[in-house]
Ligand SMILES: *[C@@H]1O[C@H](CO)[C@@H](O)[C@H](O)[C@H]1NC(C)=O
Ligand SMILES: *[C@@H]1O[C@H](CO)[C@@H](O)[C@H](O)[C@H]1NC(C)=O
């Protein structure tokens with residue numbers, strides 16, 4: 319459980335390499351760099367003198383799956399339990415969104431749209447033309463933006479614990495019910511007590527960690543606090559600006575039935591708004607962090623959906 323927080327960076331890199339992915343920085347534009355975990359087979363070391371890795375194989379060999387993390391952790395910590403079992407059949411890419419993990423930008427734009435645009439530029443630089451996007455929480459909102467802006471790239475989506483856009487009313491209702499005064503109080507804890515409150519809201523069963531682990535987690539996961547606060551502000555759109563785009567893709571809403579942050583009803587409601595190509599599936603005994611609380615069930619459901627999609631024409635060997 320969140321075990322990657324407690325161990326050292328080189329060990330994470332080794333474990334992830336065994337699971338099938340390696341870290342690779344992509345320059346999106348001058349001043350904006352995004353870290354991606356990319357499939358083993360697309361990475362080559364140019365020579366032994368420079369340690370810098372480079373992507374030489376321009377195209378991934380298998381159908382591409384992109385896993386987008388939520389607000390409280392970067393890519394690897396979020397998807398640690400899914401990567402290994404997906405990477406045999408799929409080329410798995412795990413980005414760190416801007417101001418998380420190894421990604422940063424000097425651009426002042428804090429909208430989910432900017433995250434989506436940078437992510438797509440990065441994926442294109444990695445040779446990806448089409449992909450299935452899996453988005454959790456904040457990452458789900460970025461995924462929806464990506465699918466709306468780049469329908470030619472996004473073949474299908476799996477969304478967990480997320481909504482199309484954070485409207486004033488959803489954000490107020492949710493926070494009131496949970497007893498927090500602001501989204502940053504909930505999502506950007508600055509103390510062990512605050513982090514415990516977040517974990518307790520985000521999970522179905524209360525998980526126990528030693529205080530030391532909480533402290534390490536706060537240090538590792540909550541850097542760039544100022545920018546992340548601004549991202550949260552950039553998230554809330556006023557109710558009247560909220561419209562439902564038409565998505566041509568298949569969308570699978572894969573939910574923790576006990577999600578207290580974005581309830582199962584929101585998913586049902588969204589299915590109704592999104593139409594016939596959207597399906598909902600609930601996973602019992604799981605809260606918001608469903609992919610971490612019930613990793614095996616979550617991965618199974620994910621694989622079943624991926625297998626049900628029509629083959630990606632662009633992926634045929636050339
Ligand atoms: C990735 O590379 C590591 C080390 O080179 C290897 O042990 C591992 O099996 C590879 N994983 C996949 C999924 O190819
Ligand atoms: C961001 O950094 C790049 C490269 O250092 C620079 O060219 C650019 O002007 C900077 N942009 C802003 C908005 O500071």
Ligand SMILES: *[C@@H]1O[C@H](CO)[C@@H](O)[C@H](O)[C@H]1NC(C)=O
Pocket residue numbers: 565566567568593594595
């Ligand atoms: C559902 O998906 C199919 C295939 O992508 C598409 O042709 C159709 O227009 C979609 N239907 C709706 C209601 O969006």
